[in-house]
Amino acid sequence: MSYKTLTKWSKQITPSQVQQLIRAERDIQKALLVFDSATAEYSNGFRHDHNTFGLMISRLASVNQFRAAEELLNRMKEEKCNITEDIFLSICKAYGRVHKPLDAIRIFQKMKELRCEPTEKSYVTVFSILVNENQLKMAQRFFKYMKEMGIPPSVVSLNVLIKALCMNNGTIDAACQVFRKMPDRGCIPDSYTYGTLINGLSKFGRICEAKELFKEMEAKGCSPSVVTYTSLIHGSCLSNNLDEAMGLFEEMRTKGVNPNVVTYSSLMDGLCKGCRSSQALELLENLVGDGHSPNMITYSTLINGFCKEGKLREALEIIDRMKVQGLKPDAGLYGKIINGLCDFLKFQEAANFLDEMVLGGISPNRLTWNLHVKTHNRVVQGLCTEKNGNRSFQLYLSMRTRGISVDAETFSVLVSCFSEKGDIHKSARIVDEMVVEGCVPDEAIWCAVVGGFWCRKKVQEAAELVLVQLMD
Numbered sequence: 001m002s003y004k005t006l007t008k009w010s011k012q013i014t015p016s017q018v019q020q021l022i023r024a025e026r027d028i029q030k031a032l033l034v035f036d037s038a039t040a041e042y043s044n045g046f047r048h049d050h051n052t053f054g055l056m057i058s059r060l061a062s063v064n065q066f067r068a069a070e071e072l073l074n075r076m077k078e079e080k081c082n083i084t085e086d087i088f089l090s091i092c093k094a095y096g097r098v099h100k101p102l103d104a105i106r107i108f109q110k111m112k113e114l115r116c117e118p119t120e121k122s123y124v125t126v127f128s129i130l131v132n133e134n135q136l137k138m139a140q141r142f143f144k145y146m147k148e149m150g151i152p153p154s155v156v157s158l159n160v161l162i163k164a165l166c167m168n169n170g171t172i173d174a175a176c177q178v179f180r181k182m183p184d185r186g187c188i189p190d191s192y193t194y195g196t197l198i199n200g201l202s203k204f205g206r207i208c209e210a211k212e213l214f215k216e217m218e219a220k221g222c223s224p225s226v227v228t229y230t231s232l233i234h235g236s237c238l239s240n241n242l243d244e245a246m247g248l249f250e251e252m253r254t255k256g257v258n259p260n261v262v263t264y265s266s267l268m269d270g271l272c273k274g275c276r277s278s279q280a281l282e283l284l285e286n287l288v289g290d291g292h293s294p295n296m297i298t299y300s301t302l303i304n305g306f307c308k309e310g311k312l313r314e315a316l317e318i319i320d321r322m323k324v325q326g327l328k329p330d331a332g333l334y335g336k337i338i339n340g341l342c343d344f345l346k347f348q349e350a351a352n353f354l355d356e357m358v359l360g361g362i363s364p365n366r367l368t369w370n371l372h373v374k375t376h377n378r379v380v381q382g383l384c385t386e387k388n389g390n391r392s393f394q395l396y397l398s399m400r401t402r403g404i405s406v407d408a409e410t411f412s413v414l415v416s417c418f419s420e421k422g423d424i425h426k427s428a429r430i431v432d433e434m435v436v437e438g439c440v441p442d443e444a445i446w447c448a449v450v451g452g453f454w455c456r457k458k459v460q461e462a463a464e465l466v467l468v469q470l471m472d
Contacts, residue, residue, distance in 0.1 A: 013038060015049045022055055028063050032056065047079065054087040061094035066103070069094075073114075083116050089125055096129035101138070104129045123149070124157050131164040139164050155187045159196060166200025175200060191217070195228040202235025210235055226252070230263040237270025245270055258290065265298050272305025280305060281314070293325070300333055307340035315340060328360065331368040338375045347382035351395055354379060364404060377410045384417040392417065393426065400433070408439045 018038045025031040035056045039046055048056075053076050060069040069091055076083050088111050095104040108126045111118050123146045130139035143161060151157070158178060165175035179197055182189050194217040201210035210232060217224060229252040236245035249267055252259060264287040271280040280302060287294060299322050306315035315337060319329055329337075334357050341350040354376060364372040376399050383392035396414060399406055411434040418427040 013046050015052045018048070018052050019055050022052070022059065028059060028065065031059055032068070048081070050076070050082045050084055050087070053081060054084065054090070057087055058090040061091050064094070064098055066091070066095070070107075073110075077114055083114050085111070085116055085119060085122055088116060088118075089122060092122075092125055092129065096125075096132065099133060101129050101133045101135050105142075120151050120154060120157070123151050124154070124160060127157065128160045131160055131167075134167065136164055136167060153185045153187060155182070155190055155193065158182055158185070158187055159190075159193050162193060162200075163196050166196060166203075169204045172200050172204055172206070189220075189222070191222040191225060191228075194220075194222050195225055195231070198228055199231035202231045202238070205235070205238055207232070207235040207239045207241070224252075224257065226257050226260055226263060229257055230260070230266055233263060234266040234270075237266060237273070240270075240274060242270055242274050242276065261287065261292050261295060261298065264292070265295070265301060268298065268305075269301045272301050272308070275305075275309055277302065277305035277309055277311065277314070296327060296330070296333075299327065300336075303333055303336050307336050307343075310340075310344065312337075312340050312344060312346070331357070331362050331364075331371055334362065335371045335375050338379065342378050342382055345382065345386075347379055347386055348388065348391065350375075350379045351383060351391055354395065354398075358398070358402075363402065373405050373407070376404050377407050380406075380410050381413045384413040387417070387421075389417050389421050389423065396430075406434075406437065408434075411437075411439055 018034065021034045022031045025034055035048070035052070038052075039048065053072060057069045057072050060066075060072070073083065073087070073091070076087075088107055091107045092104045095101070095107065104126055108118065108122060111122065123142075127139060127142050127146065130136075130142055143157075146157070162175045162178055165171040165178065175197060179189060179193065182193070194213060198210045198213050198217070201207070201213065214224065214228070214232060217228075229248060233245045233248050236242070236248065245267055249259065249263070252263075264283055268280040268283050271277065271283070284294060284298065284302065287298070299318055302318050303315045306312070306318065319333070319337060322329060322333075334353055338350045338353050341347070341353070376395065380392050380395050380399070383389075383395065392414065396406065396410075411430060414430050415427050415434075418424070418430065
C-alpha cells in the first residue's frame with residue numbers, strides 16, 4: 001500500500017516535507033507508512049536524513065514499539081546515515097519510562113558500536129534511569145565507570161548521585177557529604193540539589209536537619225519548589241508536628257508556591273492520623289477550590305481518619321463523593337468502612353457493603369484475599385450475635401460460592417446460632433460442610449447440635465447423628 005492513496009507528494013520530495021507529514025499523523029502505523037513510502041515513491045532514490053530517521057524512531061519509541069525503532073537504527077547503519085546521540089537517547093529514555101533499565105544500558109553500549117561517542121548527557125541519562133528504577137548497586141558501578149571514562153562531575157550528575165544516596169537511611173549521611181563537597185568540585189548546589197536532600201532527610205525523620213537546610217537554601221537564593229515544601233510538610237507530619245506542617249502550608253501559599261495534590265494528601269494524612277479529620281476535610285474543600293481533583297489516596301486518607309475517630313457518617317459521605325466523581329472504591333476502602341461499621345456493631349450495614357462489593361465486581365485476588373476473608377468472617381459472626389440468622393446464612397452461602405474461606409470460629413458461631421433457633425437441620429448441614437473443609441468440630445459445636453435435637457425431643461436422631469460422625 002502506498003501513502004499516495006492518502007495524500008499527494010510534491011514533485012521534489014524533501015526531508016522537511018516527510019517530517020511535517022510524520023508529525024501531523026497521529027496514527028503511528030500511518031506515520032510509518034509515510035516514512036516508508038517516501039523512499040519508495042520515486043525511482044530517483046530519495047533517502048532519509050538523520051533528522052527524519054530520528055523523528056520516526058522517537059515516535060516509535062514513544063509508543064513502546066521498540067523492535068521497530070531498533071530496526072530503523074540498524075537501517076541507519078546500513079545506509080551509512082549519521083546516527084546522533086539524541087536518537088540513541090530517545091530509545092534509552094523510552095526504555096527507562098517502561099522500567100527496562102537493562103535495555104537502556106544495552107542501547108547506551110550500542111552507541112560506541114555504531115561509532116557514536118556518548119557525551120556527559122548520555123552518561124547522566126543512563127545513570128538517572130538506574131537510580132529512578134532503584135537499581136542502586138548497578139547505578140554505583142555505572143557512576144564509577146563514568147569517572148573511569150573521564151566524565152567530570154557536574155551539578156546534574158551529582159544531583160542524581162545525591163538522589164541515589166537519599167533512597168536509603170544508611171546512605172543519607174553520604175549524601176550530605178557529597179552535598180558539602182560540591183563547591184570543592186566547582187559545582188554549586190541548585191534548588192534541585194537542596195530539594196532532593198531535604199526530601200531524603202524529611203523522609204527518614206531528620207526534620208530538624210531538613211529545616212536547617214531549608215533556611216540555608218533560601219539564604220543562598222535558591223527558591224524552594226512545591227516538592228521541597230511538600231517534603232518538609234510530610235516530614236513534620238511524620239514527627240507529629242501538625243501545627244508546624246500547617247504553618248509551612250500557609251507559608252508556601254503566601255509565597256506564591258501553589259500546593260499540588262501530593263501536598264494536600266500529605267498534610268491530610270498527617271491530620272487524619274492525628275485525629276484531626278474534620279480539619280483534613282476542610283483541606284479537601286480547598287483542594288477542590290484550587291482546581292485539583294482528589295485521587296484515591298486523598299479519599300482513602302479521609303475515610304481511614306473518619307473511621308479511626310468513629311465518624312462513620314462522614315466516612316460514608318466520602319464514599320458517596322467518590323462515586324459522584326466517578327472513582328470506584330477498591331477492596332481496601334470497603335474494608336475500612338466495613339470494619340468501622342463492625343466496630344460500632346452495625347453488622348447489617350456492613351453486610352450491605354459486602355453485597356455492594358460483589359455487585360461492583362470486586363472479587364478476591366492474591367493481594368486482597370486476606371482482607372476478604374477477614375471482613376466476611378467478622379460480619380457473619382456479628383450477624384449471628386445479633387440473632388440475624390437468615391442474613392448470616394445468606395452471607396455464609398455467598399462466601400462458599402465465591403471460594404472465600406470460612407474459619408473455625410465462624411462455623412462454630414453459625415452452628416450455635418441455628419441450634420439456638422431450633423433450625424437443627426441447617427445446623428447439621430453446616431457441621432457437615434465444616435468437616436468437608438477440614439475443620440474438626442470441637443466439643444462446644446457437638447453440644448450445640450445435640451442440645452438442639454434434644455430440645456426438640458429428637459433424641460434418637462441426635463444419637464444417630466453423633467454415632468455416624470464419630471464413626472467417620
